[in-house]
Amino acid sequence: MRDKLYSFVGKYPIWVILVCITLMVFAGAGAQKLVFKNDYRVFFGEENPQLTAFESMQKIYNKTDNVAFIVIPKDGNVFTAKHLESIKGLTKASWQVPFSTRVDSITNFQHTFAEYDDMIVEDLVMKTDNLSATDLEKIKQVALSEPLLLNKIIAKGGHVSVVNVTVQLPGIDPLTETPQVAESVRAIKAKYLAENPDNQVMLSGMIMMNTSFTESALSDNATLIPLMFLVVIVTIGLLLRTITGTVATVLIIIMSIVTTMGLAGWLGFYLTGPSASAPTMILTLAVADCIHILTSMFYEMRQGADKRTAIARSIKINFQPIFLTSITTAIGFLSMNFSDSPPFRDLGNLVAIGVMLAFVFSVTIFPALLTVLPVNVKAKQENKKDSMAKLADFVIDNRKLLLIFTSVFILLSASFIPKNELNDDFVKYFDKSVPYRAATDYMQDNLSGMMAVEISVKTGKASGINSPSYLHAVSDFSDWLRDRPETDHVNTITDTLKRLNKNMHGDDPNWYKLPDSQELSAQYLLLYEMSLPYGLDLNNQLNVDKSSSRIVATFKNMTSNQLINIESEMRKWFKENAPQYEVDFASPSLMFAHIGKRNITSMLVGTTLALVLISILLGFALKSVKFGFISLLPNLIPAAIAFGLWGLYSGQVGLGLSVVIGMTLGIVVDDTVHFLSKYIHAKRDKNASTYEAVHYAFDNVGRALWITTFVLVAGFSVLAQSTFRMNAEMGLLTALTIFVALVVDFLFLPPLLMALDKKKKKQRESLKNGEVEPSTSVS
């Protein structure tokens, strides 16, 4: 079959090229249908319990998608007539943001106070034209002592304030809605800065985060993919010294990517941060097939074969191994289907499709191209081969020491695995160079961040929230939260009621306490609600029949585990202090905090399954159960070492990294396949000793292995430059794993084989006498 394949390709190369290109064009047309989903919710499957909880909470109260304008006056004081006036203007302009339903700022805060028997409700900053120093001091004092504002809208030092715009995306055309909002707020920001050059403005909030997902991926694709092509061209050009080979390889890569992304479009995939890295990964993985074919072909040509024969032989030799490695790589990526997070399932499927397409193209259009294009083979590169032989000698001579040393190193590295901690902080998904990240970090440092939990406390009874016992429970809970060192801000209806009670008693501070009857608090709320302007109502804190209220707690930056701990402590508080209420906890932060753990659990199943499948495949391919089992070690150790080193280097494992084991498994297996198959071939077919077989394996695939590893490491290191940290870390850890895999295959696997495979001990002497002729023919 393999012979037939090339005899056909060799006979009709032009037709093969035309058919492949036609296929690419038709499939590629689907790429127009590919769209980018800019919503953090895509990271969660439909059945994700935290997402479900959050969505049901959003239905009861109002949505919390927002944009925060962080306004920083250069003179460090918000409370001047000039700055207040410009914030007032910004507040007004913010009402023009598409889909905005609410704007909160220091100027439109509904200030309530008493004057004799009058109750006054008005904007905290009304007119700015003749504010006296006393007025300004009064405004400052009100703002800084108001729990609703402090740390949320105004910084403690009074040097930064936030204008927070709540938007309610209709969700009719999700792809254009977020960019529309982002475009509008950026225009408002630009105009504001032009009119108020003595200010600095940064943009944060959920909408800006969603926008950054798209923008990060687009800028990545604009820089990383060309960079990667450059790496491929330089690597192949320098190492294999062939222009035709380089051109043909680049063409195969382009075709694999275009066809895959086109098919993705036809199949109704959408792009997300992680799945947008599919082209970079396919690019990297597709190179390996071509390198193997080129290496063998050039070897044959240097041995004197003519071009067509060389291509035919190369295809014959490589068909099975590259088919096998493509299948194992695809299986590794398909294991991502067990992920809890849809974008990673998409990434796995896209790369799996891409890898298989790359295989098809490298045994059809690739040889066809090589047949048609001129190929010149330069002088042999014997010196390189010598270095492999030297490495083989070194490994064989020092096998015992190496085995001990590498084993110790492996165990030592693996012992650092527990240093890794689960952490999915969605703010940190972005590099510090991304404006959203910088803005959010700044907001976190000066006011409060985006680490928030929404708590819905339900009575199940209409008007139930007005009961004094309920209000006391909510107030006590809020106080308990505020006393915790990690709490930045707590938004609760009880603060408003206390303030109203004070207002209704002539602003006597002694009355800053909860009303003592159901009727009183109900009537206060009725009064207050009637006096509020459009968009500043209580519907974000109370549900429609006032049976439940929502508390929003904002915390300092913390890890997923810490947040999960706080969540369980909050649950405990209600269990111990107010068990009569049903309490729901939800927020994007909580969703991300839980997804890491959920994903790792589900990926464990997927990875194990992939491991079993791949081991069975290897067992068949190597025709040996024993080697199937031995192969497990070099396949698993790289991930163990990589995660150990990661524990030392960073220690933060999130959604992106939880898929790395499954993903790299299929890739590192390739090295083992190539090495073991040559080793077994030498032992079985050439009756070589263990040492000879090791030497043979080094000589034959050592070079190809390190070239492909170099390309893979380079490719994933390029991905590591992504501004989207989830992809960057995934790239870095994958590159590390693949590199470690090569080291393991060169320094650990051979000594292990020599230790386990001791039957032909006698041969050792003959080796020392230099009688072993390095095998020159490829199996």
Added chain:
Amino acid sequence: MLNKKLVLATVSSLLLSVTSASVYALTAEEQKGLDISVESKKKDEGWKDSSADMLMILKNKQGQESIREIKIKSLEIKNDGDKSLTIFNKPRDVKGTAFLSFSHPIEADEQWLFLPALKRVKRISSRNKSGPFMGSEFAFEDLSSFEVEKYTYKYLGDETVNGEVSFKVEQYPVDENSGYTRRVVWIDHSEYRVQKVEFYDRKDSLLKTLTFSDYKQYLDKHWRADIQHMVNHQNGKSTELKWSNYQFKTGLKDSDFNRNSLKRAR
């Protein structure tokens, strides 16, 4: 005596519109829009006082309901906004709360509230009329009396709504604290009744639609809709108002609408 006053009021309001027309030189559409609204207001004049019960049914996206019950007494005031007394019955914990409002076309309304739990009357100073009324989809400004001076107008054409050929008039609020940039109102040709209103928010996107149905005529003159249905297109919530026990000319006097009357209102 009262009739004289009525004539005077009509003449003066017409004069007002004539003078404003000469100052701003209204376009034909603007003039027609104004005329329709003046006519609509005029056709309903002379009801003197009224009282009615209102049932408010709030629905959220999931269809969960919540009910409020209110009694509203109003006094017709010439040359100014009407006076109204709102008495809350349900939810039970606000029963007996009474709200007195002297509405004015341009200046801020005067408002007092009696809180039975506090046993005191409080004057409320707030220019805000755009917030939700009792958590519903109606803003306070949607419920207050219609005064010609509250808006400027533009006639857009004729359309059939609820089976009635209607004038389609755009209204632009004069009050800068209004929650709307404009309202589009359909007023039927036959009786000058409002059939439908669309509300556009501050960024001029459609916020709510209000439809009137089950119109009944009282005293052979005054048309009142039994049902007002408000749908908020942005948050998916809706509110239905069901009116009953409409009574007119019940003999309410100015003295029934002051601070002291609040405490005994029921």
